[in-house]
Amino acid sequence: MKKVLAIRLLLCATILSSTLAPVATQADQEPMVRLEDQPISFTLQPKMMDGVLMASVRDLARVLGxxxxxxxxxxxxxxxxxxxxxxxxxxxxxxxxxxxxxxxHGTTQMVNGSMYVPIRFFMESANYVVRWDSAANSVNITKQADTLPVVGTYDHLITLLTQNQRSGSIKVFMAQGVKTETSATALVQSKDGSASPAPESMKSESPAYSDTNVQVQGVDESDIVKTDGNYLYTVNKQRIVVTQAYPADQMKVLSILDFQKNQGTPFQPTEIYVDDKHLIVIGNSQQSDSLVPYSGGAGLTEKRMIMPMMRQGNTKVMVYDLTDRSSLKLVKEAELDGSYISSRKIGSSLYFIANKYVNYNPYLKTENKEEAKAALAPSYRDSASGDSFTSIPLDQVYYLPKAVEPNYVLIGGMNLTEIDKPMNVTAYLGSGQNVYASEENLYMAVTNYEQMPIRTLPVPVDSSTQNSSTQGIRLQTIEPRKEETIIYQFGLTASKAIYKNTGTVPGRLLNQFSMDEHNGYFRLATTSGEMWRTDEGASKNHVFILDANLQVKGKIENIAPGERIYSTRFIGDRVYMVTFRNTDPLFVIDLKNPAEPKLLGALKIPGYSDYLHPYDENHLIGFGKDTSEVDLKNPQGPQSIAYYQGMKIALFDVTDVNNPKEKFKEIIGDRGTDSELLHNHKALLFSKEKSLLSFPVSVMKLDPNNAKPANAYGNFAFQGAYIYKLDLEKGFQLRGSITHLTEDDIKKAGQYVQAGDKQVQRVLSIGDALYTVSNGLIKANDFNTLQEKGSLIIP
Structure with a gap:
């Protein structure tokens, strides 16, 4: 709180004058306060207190009834x-x-027996929108409408930004949602996780091949490797490599898009999409350094450098025509202000999201607000409209009232069948972390964290002894941190994202698999509290079901106290949740009645699962780590601790929903073994029909002849892909492995291998071959024998 107070005092003379304070020429007048354009009649006049406009609680309550x-x-x-x-x-x-x-922002104060409260806090708590108009020296209050409010003016923008900076809350910026990987045949995954044959319209003369495994049927997700059955498209460092992959013994590189050699704006590709006609490359571009305009209050006409500027990153989409894969033709470029967050492709519509930090500090003292307003506005570029960036006026920039941060979130949407038309762009002042999308809606979720103040409590005094040494002593305790996840729903129509609803639930999300849309309801799983606490602030887990208006319809709270969620999977009318502290409870929860969800059963076993993947309607595959619990023999602290061991894969049987079972399990390596699958679900290749399970893994092993403590790490033994046969009769059967490392590479490896360009990143299937992809090599191995059929060195 001292830090917050210091910021308030420091900025009071400058920033606060542009929040809810009158401008300098009207310093002797308090602002006019209006409700729905009508002046409020106060019995006690509002007052500026410590730079915050305050009013009597009774007056504010009276006007709202x-x-x-x-x-x-x-x-x-x-x-x-x-x-x-x-x-x-x-x-x-x-x-x-x-x-x-x-x-x-502000402190309640008693004035002549009446409590004064910050007007903005009071009104926004009651779901009203508060705007400051410096020209009219007025505060305008309106009821929150079904649509989001707009930023509108420079004064209101600065109000929103500085208010959050001084609020004392801790918020996290938008992070890319985690997505999954792929089936091994031409299958389409349904919403309930089952697989069905692809429609005839999706099939071609290409052999059967693996698609990117998506969370929602019909909603494609970008990846670093894509195939259309004949060709492989890969993100290869700062390049895109297009390879003829089929037949396996005729592989060759057709073309390379090398963005390092681009003499223009530097570009770093990160992910791609592929359809019948287009290759879509998404990445981050860098703007050139520029001077920060600053005048110390005398206008912005005199520009000088006040600090070194960091390069500003943009999210860039480049669309290439695939008519000639040996000579790709660029047909569209589009850019959004800010760093790339996430994207989805639904049919011919591409939606991509960027997050841009708003550096408003150089403009706080300016008197030329129009120029500052233009400089702070977000912008975008579309080659269909020319080469220049287009600024989005602040009266077309919405803000997310409960998640305002010094960021712009921009959502771009384009129709790939109408490349010559400009994309649709909507801009929001606010924040988001995880992204989930159905075919009809896109959801952005952000968790707000507020560290509550330290509470002081008097030490009870023993009245029989009246021990003077304890009198006057007060204990301090930190109140549990408040966590609240806010969900913003946007309708996806005609390649444009349009705001629809806002919802709020307690706790924080883990990733995109913590969210799901099903039969008109939106379901979430959250964790609140901290695992290290043992009081009312201890961690707990919850499931919420929201209706079409994002209002809570049903919920189950306080699941597995003292643990947190490690993975969640919504499948049809159920949700499966894994929490962890020392053991791995798998919970089965029935969501068929949205108003009354029910906890059906739980299984507690060693280890945990980072990711749950559906096998069929009665079985799940879990991917995570095995653990070893060690007794600490500590009577005054934690009784035990669990050390991570090797990678664990498990097949869970949930036929009896009240008694889930671990049907089979497989432990890979020892402590230190890792797989990208545990951090990125796209690294999985799975086909129930082919009994195929494969993923890249780095294996560490201990010397079996020497006893080691539970916290001992193994030495490097393997990096590449493991290939399993998986069925319900025999479980996990290791068929073999594929590596891009030579025997000499392995001999040179120390405790930790540096595979570099030979690090296997993805496993795919095309026809009767399994393809493993690294930056330096593509290998094709026979599906049945795992014998090498062909390989291609990537130059």
Missing amino acids: MEVTWKEDELLTIVTHNEFELKLPKNSDYAYVNGQARTM
């Missing part, structure tokens, strides 16, 4: 209306909204 009660014994004011409750402690910078603690 709310009841006010003062609790003398608790020194707090309670405001109520229908199901809304706001508790405002005296002289406090936090309050309780419907039982949830929230930090406010």
Whole structure:
């Protein structure tokens, strides 16, 4: 709190004058406060206190038709209306909204017996939107509409940004959603995780091949390797390599897009899509360094460098025509301000998302607000409209009221059948972390974290002894951190994302598999609290079901106290959840009745699963780590600790939903063994029909002749792909392995191998061959014998 107070004092004379304070020429006048364009009649006039516009709680409650009660014994004011409750402690910078603690910008203060509260906090808690208009020296309050509010003015932009900076809350920026990988035949995965034959319209003369395994049927996800059955397209460092892959003994490189040799703006490709006509490359480009315009308050006409500028990254999409794969033709470029977050491709529509930091500090003292407004506005570029960037006016930039951060989130949408038409772009001031998409909707989720203040408690004094040494001593305890996940729903129509609804649930999400849309409901699994705590702030896990308006319809809370979620998979009317501390509980939860979800059964075994993949309607495959629990023999602390061991794959039988079982398991290597599959679900190749399971893995092994403690790491033994046969009769049967390392490479390896360009990244299937891909090599091995059929060195 001291840090927050220091920031307030430092910025009071400058920043706060442009938030809810009047401009300098009107310093002797308090702002006019309007509700739905009508002036509010106050019995006690609003006051500027420490740079924050405050008003009487009773006046604000009266104009909204709310009841006010003062609790003398608790020194707090309670405001109520229908199901809304706001508790405002005296002289406090936090309050309780419907039982949830929230930090406010400002402190409640008593003035002549009346409590004053920050106007913005009070109104936004009651679901109103507050805007500051410097030209009119007024504060405008409106009811939150079904559509998001717009930023509108420079003053309002600075208000939103600086308010969050001083709020004391901790928020996390948008991170790329985690996605999965692929089936080994021409299959389409349904929403419930089952597989069905691909429609005839999707088949071609190409042999059967593995597609990227997606979370939702019909919603494609980008990857570093794609195939169409005849060709392989790979992201290879700063290049895109197009290879003729079929037949396996005739592999050859057809073309290479080398962006290192691009003399223009540097570009780093990260992921790709492929369809019948186009190769779509997505990555980050870098703008040139530029001077920061700054004048110290005298306008922006005199520009000088006030600090070295970091290169500003953009998200760039490059669309190539595949008519001639030996000479790819660039047919479209599009860029969004900010770094690449995630994307989805639905039919011919591509949606991609970027996040841009708003560096507003150089403009805080400017008097030329129009020029500053233009400089701070987000922008985009589309080659269909020319080579220049187009700024998005602030009156077309929306903001996410409950997740405002110094970032712009931009969503671009383009129709690949209409390449010559400009893309659709929507911009939001705010934040998001995980992205989930169905065919109809896109969801962005952000978790807000608020560190609650330190609470002091008096030490009880023994009245029989009146020990003077304990009198006056007060204990300090940290209140549990408040965590709240906010979900923003956008409808996907005609290659454009349009805001629809906002929802809120307690806790934090793990990744995109913590979310799911099914039969008109949106389901989530969250964790709240901390594993290290043993009080009311201890970790707990929850499942929520939201209706079409993103309001909570049903929920199960406080699952597995003291543990956190490691993986979640929604399949049809069930959700499977793995939590972990020292053992791995697999929970089976019935969601058939959205209003009354039920916890059916649980299985507790050593280890944990990072990822759950459907095998069929009654079986799941879990991928994670084995663990070894060690007794610490510590009477005053944790009783035991679990050390990660080798990689564990398990087949769970959930036929009896009340008694799930671990039917088969396989342990790979010892402590230190790792696989990209544990961090990136796209690294999995699975086909139930072919009894095929494969993934890249780096194996570490201990000397079996020497006893080692549970925390001992193994030495390098292998890097490449493991290939298993998997069925319900015999479980996991290792058929063999494929590596790109030579015997000499392995001999030179120390405890940790540096595979470099020979690190196998993906396994795919085309026809009767398995293809393993690294940056330096592509290998094709016979599906049945695993004998090498062909290889290709990538130059």
